[in-house]
Amino acid sequence: MSIKIREAKKEDMNQVLNLIKELAVFEKEPNAVVITSEDLINDGFGDKSLFSCFVAEVDNRIVGMCLGYPRYSTWKGPTMHLEDLIVTKSQRGKGVGYALFSHFIKFSNKKGVRRIEWAVLDWNIDAINFYKSNGATVSREWQIAQMNELAIKNFINKK
């Protein structure tokens, strides 16, 4: 079995969106995905693209993807963030995730960043062990705060 990693094209965004939805189900938030493949095409390609996306192919079929973008640390300067690393369920355990992860680390390293960062759910022990075995630290110290659309609206509109 050979795994090919390549830059994603606009035409892949339907399949990429299917992988995103598969991950949302796995992460127990099946209804959280509100973006469309058109959004991904508009946001990810062209001069002002908001992310970089790579797909993994096995037998010319897309079986996984990773997606990331630049961030900024006021301690370290430019960094990279790995937003998603997804391998479709039937193709796990074959090295596809490692190939995608490795590609993203090398891609980020070429940009000269001092840090690569991502988030992982605390119950996803397989993922945590995979990341640790590849040299990442996984910290419980930081908590993630979020305001969604409603919270933003309520904050703006309050007296």
Place this chain on the structure above:
Amino acid sequence: MSIKIREAKKEDMNQVLNLIKELAVFEKEPNAVVITSEDLINDGFGDKSLFSCFVAEVDNRIVGMCLGYPRYSTWKGPTMHLEDLIVTKSQRGKGVGYALFSHFIKFSNKKGVRRIEWAVLDWNIDAINFYKSNGATVSREWQIAQMNELAIKNFINKK
């Protein structure tokens, strides 16, 4: 006392860096700050700026800052990230932090994002309560994984 929030200028970056270092001491990582005010000037201004920064002035003196940048959610689309919100110790408890936070939320809302996100240390109870009281959710479920320069180098160089 009047608090003025304004966009940061290049000339402010020395004072902004002092605030960043003050926060690093508070967060128990006094040696973690490797960037310089020149880095902040190069990275934060011009056509390809990597962040937006606002400062808070009291009596024409900078006493706080907030700094953030765009991110991308594969569930929600474009989002904003609040990297730092800092008020110098002697000026806390006077509403400076709220004024900065409020400015950043309004700034982000104008961009039409569906989410604003940031990280907070789990022992920083005052900050967590402040964020919750303003409508944010603070989750323990996500852990932050990082590879620093050495981890990236080791990963790239391993056989």
